[in-house]
Amino acid sequence: MSGILDDFKDAFSKRNNGLVQLIWLNVAIYIFTLLLFVTFTLFFKGSNLYYTLLSYVSLSPEPTILLFRPWTLLTYSFLHHINPIVHIFPNMLMLYWFGSILQEYIGSRRLIGLYIVGAIFGAVLAVLAFNFIPYYHQNIVRTSIIGASGSVMAVVFAAATLAPDYSFFLFLIGSVRIKYIAFLLLIISLAGSIGANAGGEIVHLGGAIFGYIYIKQLRAGRDFSAPIEAVLDFFEKLFKRKSEPKIRVAYRQKEASYSSTASSHSGFPDEEEVDEILDKISRSGYESLTKEEKQKLFKASQK
CATH class of the missing domain: 1.20.1540.10 (Rhomboid-like)
Incomplete structure (x- = not known):
């Protein structure tokens, strides 16, 4: 069960x-x-x-x-x-x-x-x-x-x-x-x-x-x-904010920042960009993505 x-x-x-x-x-x-x-x-x-x-x-x-x-x-x-x-x-x-x-x-x-x-x-x-x-x-x-x-x-x-x-x-x-x-x-x-x-x-x-x-x-x-999509987005963001920790350790933030910078320099999109693209697919389907967004998603899948 x-x-x-x-x-x-x-x-x-x-x-x-x-x-x-x-x-x-x-x-x-x-x-x-x-x-x-x-x-x-x-x-x-x-x-x-x-x-x-x-x-x-x-x-x-x-x-x-x-x-x-x-x-x-x-x-x-x-x-x-x-x-x-x-x-x-x-x-x-x-x-x-x-x-x-x-x-x-x-x-x-x-x-x-x-x-x-x-x-x-x-x-x-x-x-x-x-x-x-x-x-x-x-x-x-x-x-x-x-x-x-x-x-x-x-x-x-x-x-x-x-x-x-x-x-x-x-x-x-x-x-x-x-x-x-x-x-x-x-x-x-x-x-x-x-x-x-x-x-x-x-x-x-x-x-x-x-x-x-x-x-x-x-x-x-x-x-x-x-x-309906707007209502669903509202509740998703609401619960997402509640689930996020309110306190973050300083060295963790620096590590995330370094990782993001390294990602962008290596030509790979960072995690935040990938999340935005996935959200767009969820709202409007894969065909709504631009050519650049599709390329970013493809690069992210190669990491």
Whole structure:
């Protein structure tokens, strides 16, 4: 068990690891809710305490409920149904497949930002649909939405918009371009939007729409995930400052200064320069680096 906890901590200590962090977070929350469900079932039989607690983090399109639980516009996207487990498994599988493509192009921070804003966009679309379309409005009180599918659809459609001809090899089918996989998922969600899981399917459609818009706007120079990236940067710097020692020994500073000078004279970038370049990759992806920054990173790898 300690090994799993060490892996979890390690995933959140690494740079440019947003995809793995999102998957770990979803799995950890799933396990936590599973333990709660089992505990309440065994010791509070007949009690609705578990579902009462779950309602405080699930998305309800009912305005009077949502008004006092605005955080549910996001928290619902990190929750999954306990039974069956097939709710979380395909979501994490698709997040890994398509997120791997996306993270390589746009960077770790933007991937996290896309996941979060995609969840909010899908939630807002569901709230609007249930409040302004009569077909959905009749079930508004009974509707409660959880699942990462809206965020995952945002990642899927962002990847399909960015690299439509990238191919996956599917068992018994062969090589399939991801634009066709995305299109099939869109059709399935559209068909399901008038079924028993209408709320969830509308969130899927919202995520798909946002994923497409996000890449189109990013190419035009507008990053809709920038506010999320700014918040993540703020907390990273905050915790980084807290973890730094307040007192440094004088001879250590001189040694670091000498090392930095020697590094710059030998043509190798110093540690601070490398950290800045790695931070830029995390925020905007490898392709955002200038030619000089790529050369510095290459030289640093030769040390």
